[in-house]
Amino acid sequence: MKGEIVHDGDIISFTGRFNITDIREVTSSLEGITASETILNFTNCKSIDASIAARIWSVSEAKKRKGISLLCQSMNTDIQKTFARFRAIDNRSIAPAPKRTLLYNFEDIGDRVLATWDTVSGLLSFTAQAFRALFSGKVRGPITAYYMEQSGVMAVPIVIALNWLMGVVLGYQAGYQMKQFGGELFMPALLAYSICWEIGPMMTAVLVAGRSGSAFAAEIGTMKVRQEIDALEVMGFNLYGYVVTPKMIALFIVMPLLVTVANFAGMAGGLAAGGFFLKMPSAVYIAEVRKALIPFDLYWGVVKSFFYSTIISVTGSYMGMRVRGGPAAVGKATTSAVVVSIFLVILVDALLSLVFVHLRPGLSL
Amino acid sequence: MTEKIIQIESLTGGYDGSVVLQNVSMDVFKGEVLVIVGRSGCGKSTITRYMVGLQKPYSGRILFDGIDIWSSSKALDSARRRWGVLFQSGALLGNYTVIENVMLPLKEFTNLNRVEMMDVALSKLEVVGMEHAAFENPLEISGGMQKRAGLARAMVLDPEVLFFDEPSAGLDPVTSAELDETILSVNRSLGTTLVIVTHELPSIFAISDRVIMLDPDEQGIIATGSARDLADNSEDPRVRAFFGRKIGE
Numbered sequence: 001m002k003g004e005i006v007h008d009g010d011i012i013s014f015t016g017r018f019n020i021t022d023i024r025e026v027t028s029s030l031e032g033i034t035a036s037e038t039i040l041n042f043t044n045c046k047s048i049d050a051s052i053a054a055r056i057w058s059v060s061e062a063k064k065r066k067g068i069s070l071l072c073q074s075m076n077t078d079i080q081k082t083f084a085r086f087r088a089i090d091n092r093s094i095a096p097a098p099k100r101t102l103l104y105n106f107e108d109i110g111d112r113v114l115a116t117w118d119t120v121s122g123l124l125s126f127t128a129q130a131f132r133a134l135f136s137g138k139v140r141g142p143i144t145a146y147y148m149e150q151s152g153v154m155a156v157p158i159v160i161a162l163n164w165l166m167g168v169v170l171g172y173q174a175g176y177q178m179k180q181f182g183g184e185l186f187m188p189a190l191l192a193y194s195i196c197w198e199i200g201p202m203m204t205a206v207l208v209a210g211r212s213g214s215a216f217a218a219e220i221g222t223m224k225v226r227q228e229i230d231a232l233e234v235m236g237f238n239l240y241g242y243v244v245t246p247k248m249i250a251l252f253i254v255m256p257l258l259v260t261v262a263n264f265a266g267m268a269g270g271l272a273a274g275g276f277f278l279k280m281p282s283a284v285y286i287a288e289v290r291k292a293l294i295p296f297d298l299y300w301g302v303v304k305s306f307f308y309s310t311i312i313s314v315t316g317s318y319m320g321m322r323v324r325g326g327p328a329a330v331g332k333a334t335t336s337a338v339v340v341s342i343f344l345v346i347l348v349d350a351l352l353s354l355v356f357v358h359l360r361p362g363l364s365l
Numbered sequence: 366m367t368e369k370i371i372q373i374e375s376l377t378g379g380y381d382g383s384v385v386l387q388n389v390s391m392d393v394f395k396g397e398v399l400v401i402v403g404r405s406g407c408g409k410s411t412i413t414r415y416m417v418g419l420q421k422p423y424s425g426r427i428l429f430d431g432i433d434i435w436s437s438s439k440a441l442d443s444a445r446r447r448w449g450v451l452f453q454s455g456a457l458l459g460n461y462t463v464i465e466n467v468m469l470p471l472k473e474f475t476n477l478n479r480v481e482m483m484d485v486a487l488s489k490l491e492v493v494g495m496e497h498a499a500f501e502n503p504l505e506i507s508g509g510m511q512k513r514a515g516l517a518r519a520m521v522l523d524p525e526v527l528f529f530d531e532p533s534a535g536l537d538p539v540t541s542a543e544l545d546e547t548i549l550s551v552n553r554s555l556g557t558t559l560v561i562v563t564h565e566l567p568s569i570f571a572i573s574d575r576v577i578m579l580d581p582d583e584q585g586i587i588a589t590g591s592a593r594d595l596a597d598n599s600e601d602p603r604v605r606a607f608f609g610r611k612i613g614e
Binding site: 226227228230231233234235236237339 | 445453
């Protein structure tokens with residue numbers, strides 16, 4: 001027998017059996033109640049399913065907050081049992097949402113500071129463990145070669161393209177400005193310094209963080225979700241040695257090469273810009289670049305790349321290892337790996353710039 | 366079957382500060398098939414994670430062959446060489462073939478050459494009936510096959526104890542029964558101690574020597590004994606409710 005609802009003043013009677021197909025009728029009957037006290041009479045009601053009980057319970061709770069009481073009467077045992085589940089929820093204390101007071105804002109800031117500190121201290125500890133494994137463990141040739149190919153060889157085209165374009169843009173912009181007061185001959189030196197000191201290493205690091213750092217986090221995060229990391233751990237593998245150090249070693253080897261390639265690609269871009277926009281002969285451009293650069297400028301990019309390799313490989317691995325839960329957490333880890341890696345690369349770059357001015361021959365403030 | 370291989374003493378633990386297990390003590394005896402059962406959220410998998418050293422308890426001790434596994438990293442490392450774990454998903458590494466997965470522990474912890482390692486790995490795959498899929502990618506084989514391959518990897522170093530986290534989960538009854546048979550044959554032929562987390566009644570009755578039942582409200586053990594004894598004689602309504610289900614439910 002299908003459920004029927006009858007309104008009689010302040011009494012609403014439920015007759016028959018109610019299931020999810022009746023939920024709209026139940027809702028509209030209850031939501032229209034305005035009297036301060038209304039009786040829900042279940043004398044002739046055979047059964048209700050959980051969805052109807054949930055609906056009645058939630059409307060009743062909402063009405064209660066407005067000072068309107070809904071009183072259930074004459075329920076049979078089955079209906080009482082169905083309702084009992086929701087009464088149990090009712091009895092549980094639900095923590096009220098914290099009010100946005102001044103203190104709450106300070107607590108919020110404090111929580112964020114603590115969370116950041118947690119990440120920083122975790123990352124430092126992870127880095128220490130990774131280096132410990134690096135110096136004490138064995139080199140896993142095939143895995144390292146795989147990551148060298150993925151992070152190095154496969155990245156060469158995009159590194160060349162991006163840095164060449166950066167060289168073109170910088171060469172054109174600088175040349176255009178300098179030409180206005182006849183100084184376009186200084187463009188090659190300016191461009192070479194910019195590329196070798198900053199743009200080449202930085203753009204390469206950003207690219208590798210985006211390509212490989214995210215891939216490391218996603219790979220390890222997926223391994224965590226699939227319990228592969230747990231399996232390696234219970235088999236007695238040194239996780240740092242097995243999962244992290246091959247990635248570190250691979251980047252230690254390929255990053256200096258990529259940075260060197262990036263530097264030459266960037267300067268080639270400047271050559272193209274000089275020739276095309278400023279009509280500067282190639283020989284003049286090359287001679288000016290050679291006059292400006294010293295070997296230290298090229299080595300400096302290599303030095304920086306070791307710091308960047310550490311940051312990208314360790315941060316990507318750390319974010320992957322922190323994954324808990326399902327696939328959504330892998331996505332978050334990937335994003336965090338890229339954001340944190342790029343931030344740390346820029347931070348370390350700023351610190352290294354302070355060192356650079358003291359180390360480079362012929363440069364003083 | 367009276368010699369203890371694992372002893373858990375007053376273990377309290379959980380996740381992120383919350384308590385799932387409170388003051389739990391239990392023993393695992395050499396050569397037995399111990400099945401841990403209970404409702405969802407009672408801490409079955411959690412207690413296994415503690416036993417295999419994946420988590421450190423808030424308090425209490427886990428002794429493997431009389432040595433506290435958390436007393437030093439050396440103690441944990443040496444214990445890890447003596448047990449194997451089959452995870453719910455099989456947990457095979459996706460970028461290696463099945464046989465390379467089985468060979469992983471051999472590569473890491475033995476001095477065998479490649480040919481010898483392959484022979485050992487193939488023999489273990491044969492035990493679990495997976496030799497025909499040795500060179501398949503683990504991600505391209507069925508769930509039941511992944512678990513069998515995971516079992517071959519877990520037993521490749523001939524561990525003294527094998528842990529299984531819900532081995533039947535996600536498997537059809539026939540495959541599940543076949544896996545139970547394989548698991549039991551490992552115990553009967555090699556004498557390996559088995560600790561199995563499951564809530565599949567047919568498996569519990571088929572393979573267990575002893576059952577420990579956990580309860581989420583008690584945050585600990587509420588019953589221990591043989592499956593038949595618990596099903597027939599327990600007066601605890603929670604135990605009766607668990608074993609009172611019809612087989613296959």
